[in-house]
Amino acid sequence: MAEGRDNTVLRFENVSVAFDDVLALDKVSFVLERGESRVVLGTAGSGKTTLLKTAVGLIRPDSGRVELLGHDISKMEESELYDLRSRVGILFQEVGLFDSLTVEENVAYPLRNQHTRQAVNSDLREQVVEALRFVELEHTLDKFPSELSGGMRRRVGIARAVVTAPDVVLYDSPTAGLDPITAYTIMGLLIKERDIRNAATVMVTHRYQDGQLLANFRYNPQAGEIEPASRNGSRADLRTKFMVLQEGRLVFEGVQEELEASTDPYVSKFVRR
Amino acid sequence: MLDFLKPPIQTFQDFFLLAGRALRTLPRRPHYGDDISLQMDMIGVGSVPIVLLVGFFSGAVMALQMSRALAQYGATGQVGQIVAITLVRELGPVLTSLLVAGRVGSGIASELGSMKVTEQIDAMRALGTDPVQKLVKPRLTATAFTLPLLTIIADFVGMVGGYLMAVPVLSLTTGAQYWNNAYRSLEYNDITQGLLKPFLFAIIIALVGCYYGLRTTGGTQGVGRATTQAVVVASIWIFVTNLMVTRIFVNL
Numbered sequence: 001m002a003e004g005r006d007n008t009v010l011r012f013e014n015v016s017v018a019f020d021d022v023l024a025l026d027k028v029s030f031v032l033e034r035g036e037s038r039v040v041l042g043t044a045g046s047g048k049t050t051l052l053k054t055a056v057g058l059i060r061p062d063s064g065r066v067e068l069l070g071h072d073i074s075k076m077e078e079s080e081l082y083d084l085r086s087r088v089g090i091l092f093q094e095v096g097l098f099d100s101l102t103v104e105e106n107v108a109y110p111l112r113n114q115h116t117r118q119a120v121n122s123d124l125r126e127q128v129v130e131a132l133r134f135v136e137l138e139h140t141l142d143k144f145p146s147e148l149s150g151g152m153r154r155r156v157g158i159a160r161a162v163v164t165a166p167d168v169v170l171y172d173s174p175t176a177g178l179d180p181i182t183a184y185t186i187m188g189l190l191i192k193e194r195d196i197r198n199a200a201t202v203m204v205t206h207r208y209q210d211g212q213l214l215a216n217f218r219y220n221p222q223a224g225e226i227e228p229a230s231r232n233g234s235r236a237d238l239r240t241k242f243m244v245l246q247e248g249r250l251v252f253e254g255v256q257e258e259l260e261a262s263t264d265p266y267v268s269k270f271v272r273r
Numbered sequence: 274m275l276d277f278l279k280p281p282i283q284t285f286q287d288f289f290l291l292a293g294r295a296l297r298t299l300p301r302r303p304h305y306g307d308d309i310s311l312q313m314d315m316i317g318v319g320s321v322p323i324v325l326l327v328g329f330f331s332g333a334v335m336a337l338q339m340s341r342a343l344a345q346y347g348a349t350g351q352v353g354q355i356v357a358i359t360l361v362r363e364l365g366p367v368l369t370s371l372l373v374a375g376r377v378g379s380g381i382a383s384e385l386g387s388m389k390v391t392e393q394i395d396a397m398r399a400l401g402t403d404p405v406q407k408l409v410k411p412r413l414t415a416t417a418f419t420l421p422l423l424t425i426i427a428d429f430v431g432m433v434g435g436y437l438m439a440v441p442v443l444s445l446t447t448g449a450q451y452w453n454n455a456y457r458s459l460e461y462n463d464i465t466q467g468l469l470k471p472f473l474f475a476i477i478i479a480l481v482g483c484y485y486g487l488r489t490t491g492g493t494q495g496v497g498r499a500t501t502q503a504v505v506v507a508s509i510w511i512f513v514t515n516l517m518v519t520r521i522f523v524n525l
C-alpha cells in the first residue's frame with residue numbers, strides 16, 4: 001500500500017485550470033495525508049468538481065503539479081493513469097452510472113476492468129453483493145439505474161466507488177439535490193466507509209452541515225450507526241480539515257474552529273447557514 | 274485581430290486529434306466486438322427501411338425527369354444509363370449518407386452527449402476504459418462498414434424505381450433494354466467512386482457525431498445543441514468531400 005515517499009496521498013502545487021476564459025482553478029496548493037478527511041466548500045461554479053477531476057487526471061492542469069499516491073500525474077499518459085486511478089474511488093456529482101448496464105454490472109465494472117485487480121469471477125459476485133449490502137441495496141442487483149431514485153443511484157455510485165477498497169475516496173457533492181433524510185443516510189455511508197477502512201476522504205459540498213457530520217461523527221460498529229465522536233472520548237483521531245474555494249482560488253484551509261472563527265465574508269457565509 | 278478565427282481552428286484541431294486517436298485505436302485491443310455488432314445492427318439494419326424508401330423514389334423521379342429531356346433527342350432508350358450512372362455516382366452515396374447523418378450521426382451525438390453530461394464518460398475513464406476505444410471505435414467501424422452496403426441497396430432499389438417508372442408507367446423502353454443499358458453503362462470507375470464516397474462519408478458521420486457528443490457541455494440543452502451541430506457539420510462535410518472526390522474521379 002505504502003508506495004509514495006511519505007504519507008502524502010494527494011498534493012496540489014500551484015495548480016491552475018482554465019476553460020476558455022474562465023479560471024476554474026487558480027494556483028491551488030494543498031496536501032492530503034493518509035487517513036485524513038477533507039471537506040471542500042464552495043458555491044456553484046467555484047471549481048469543486050474541477051478540483052476532484054484534476055486530482056485523478058481527468059482534467060489536465062494548465063500549470064502546476066498534481067501528485068497522486070506518490071506519482072506526478074501532471075504529465076502522465078492516460079494509459080499510465082489507469083493503474084493509479086484503480087486505487088482511487090470516485091463518486092461523481094451526476095453519479096455517472098452506466099445506464100446500459102444493471103446495478104450489478106455497474107458495481108462489478110471496476111473489478112472486471114481494472115488491470116491491477118485480477119478478481120476471480122466467482123468471488124466477484126460476492127464482492128459486488130457485499131458492496132451493495134454496504135449501501136443496503138443488495139436487492140437491486142438486476143435493476144437498471146433508470147429504475148432507481150436519485151438517492152439510490154448515489155448509493156449505487158458509492159458502492160461502485162468503494163468496491164475495490166481504494167486508498168482514497170473522492171465524493172463530488174454527494175448530497176446535492178437530496179432531501180435531508182436521504183442526505184443524512186448518504187453522509188452516514190461516507191462516514192462508515194471512512195471509519196471502517198480508514199481511507200483518505202475528500203468530500204466536495206456546498207452544505208456546511210455535511211462537513212460538520214464528516215468532521216464530528218464516527219461510525220460505531222457495535223451499534224451499526226454513526227454517533228458524535230466526542231461521546232467516546234476525544235476527537236483527536238478524526239483529522240478533518242476544511243477548504244473553501246472561491247472562483248477557483250483556495251481562500252481558506254483549516255480545521256472547523258478556524259473556519260467558524262473566520263471573518264472573511266465569503267467563508268463565514270457557509271458556516272452561518 | 275484574427276481572434277474570430279481561433280474557435281474554428283481550435284475545433285478543427287480538436288477534431289483531428291480525436292480522429293487520430295480513433296485511428297490509432299483501430300488495431301489495438303480490446304476490440305469490443307459486442308459493441309461493434311450492436312452498432313452495426315442499429316446503424317446498418319436500422320437504416321434499411323428508410324434507405325429503401327429514398328432509393329426507390331429518387332430512382333423513380335430521375336427516370337421521370339429524364340423522360341422529357343431524352344424524348345427531345347429521341348434517346349429514351351438511354352434512360353437506364355442515366356438512372357444508373359446518376360444513382361451510383363451521386364444520388365446513392367450522397368442521399369444515403371445525408372439520411373444516415375440525420376439518423377445515425379444525431380443518434381451518436383445525443384447518446385454520447387448524454388453520457389458526457391451525466392459523467393458516464395468521466396466514470397469510464399476513471400474506471401480504466403478508454404472512451405475512444407469503447408465508444409468511438411465501434412461506431413466508426415460499424416458506420417464505415419455498413420454505409421457502403423446501404424448505398425449498394427439504395428442504388429439497386431433506385432434502379433428498380435427507375436425501371437418501374439420508365440417501363441411499366443411511361444413505356445420509354447423495354448425492360449430488357451433498360452437493364453442491359455444500365456448494366457453496360459457502369460464502369461469500374463463509377464463503382465469505385467460509388468463505394469469510396471459512402472466509406473468516406475461514414476467516417477465523417479461517425480467521427481463528427483462522436484466529436485460533438487464527447488465535447489458536450491451544459492446539461493440537456495447541450496445535448497440538443499450537440500445533436501444539431503453534428504448533423505449540420507457532417508452534412509456540410511459530406512457535400513464538400515463529395516465535390517473533392519468527384520473532381521478527382523472526373524479527371525481519371
Ligand SMILES: Nc1ncnc2c1ncn2[C@@H]1O[C@H](COP(=O)(O)OP(=O)(O)O)[C@@H](O)[C@H]1O
Binds near residue numbers: 022023024048
Ligand atoms: N468542461 C468545461 N468547459 C467549460 N467550462 C467549464 C467546464 N467545466 C467547468 N467549467 C467552468 O469552470 C468553473 C468551475 O466549474 P466546476 O468545477 O464544475 O464548479 P463546481 O463543481 O464548484 O460547481 C465554472 O465556471 C464552470 O462554468
Ligand SMILES: [Mg+2]
Binds near residue numbers: 045048050093173
Ligand atoms: Mg460541481
